[in-house]
Amino acid sequence: MASRQSPAEMLRQLYGPVLIETNSAQVYIHGSCKGAGSNGARGVGAVFWGETSNSNCALGVPGPEPPTNNRAAIYAALLAVKSSNPNQSLMIFTRSEYIIRHACYWAGKNSQTGWACSNGDLLKDLALLLAQRRAPTRFVRVEHGAKNSRADAVMRLAQAG
Numbered sequence: 001m002a003s004r005q006s007p008a009e010m011l012r013q014l015y016g017p018v019l020i021e022t023n024s025a026q027v028y029i030h031g032s033c034k035g036a037g038s039n040g041a042r043g044v045g046a047v048f049w050g051e052t053s054n055s056n057c058a059l060g061v062p063g064p065e066p067p068t069n070n071r072a073a074i075y076a077a078l079l080a081v082k083s084s085n086p087n088q089s090l091m092i093f094t095r096s097e098y099i100i101r102h103a104c105y106w107a108g109k110n111s112q113t114g115w116a117c118s119n120g121d122l123l124k125d126l127a128l129l130l131a132q133r134r135a136p137t138r139f140v141r142v143e144h145g146a147k148n149s150r151a152d153a154v155m156r157l158a159q160a161g
Contacts, residue, residue, distance in 0.1 A: 010108025014127055019134040024089040025049075027080045028142075028150045031061075031072025031096060032158035043067025045075030046158035047083065048150060055083050058161025065119060072158070073099045074122040077139075078129065086133040093140045095151060100139045103130070 005013070026049075033043040043061035050056075061067050061075045073096035084090050094100065102110070102119075107127050110117050115124040130137055142151045 005108075007105060007108055010112065011104075014108050014111050015131050018136045020087060022087070022089045022135055024091045024138070025084060026091045026093065026150075027084065028093045028154040029073065029076035029080050029096075029099075030094070030151075030154040030158040031069050031074070031076045031099075032155070032161075033061075033067045033069045033072050036068050037066075041067045043069070043072035043075070044158045044161035045072050045077075045079050046154050046161060047076055047080045048154035048157055049083075050150075051153070056157060057083075058157045060161070064121070070096070070098045071119050071122065074102065074119050074126060076158070077103065078122060078126045081126065081129045081133070081137065084133075085135075087135055089135045090133070090137045091140055092137065093142050093148075093151065095142050095144055095155075097141060100141055103127075103137075104139055 028048040030046045033041055035041040044058050045061055046058040048056050061072050077099050080092055102123055110123060142148055
């Protein structure tokens with residue numbers, strides 16, 4: 001009888017080993033959806049590296065699933081990882097508990113079920129990008145309502161996008 005993998009073992013298998021650790025780059029992400037549940041809904045994923053960064057962006061969330069705040073948060077994380085240096089440790093700050101739970105706790109199980117979950121297309125893409133990184137990625141939760149100028153800046157960026 002085959003032994004069952006723990007959630008931590010599934011994540012290690014999915015993401016692979018950390019090969020280097022450096023000073024962390026810090027990025028803030030936010031997902032926003034205007035008109036969720038309606039035909040005209042538009043989701044935006046935003047990434048904020050700093051006031052003067054050319055890498056700051058806010059982009060529309062791709063289909064095929066309808067846009068939601070959660071889908072936009074996943075897309076924002078994907079954009080942040082894609083624009084990061086894979087050889088530098090990365091800290092992703094977010095108000096989205098959803099993206100943290102998926103990336104840090106549920107991704108291993110979701111990968112074993114073929115990403116047959118809500119937003120599986122984007123979650124799979126995010127997991128592939130995380131697995132390509134040689135340095136660690138950490139997700140940090142920013143509390144709603146906490147005074148944080150960078151979290152506020154990325155939220156404005158998403159809402160303007």
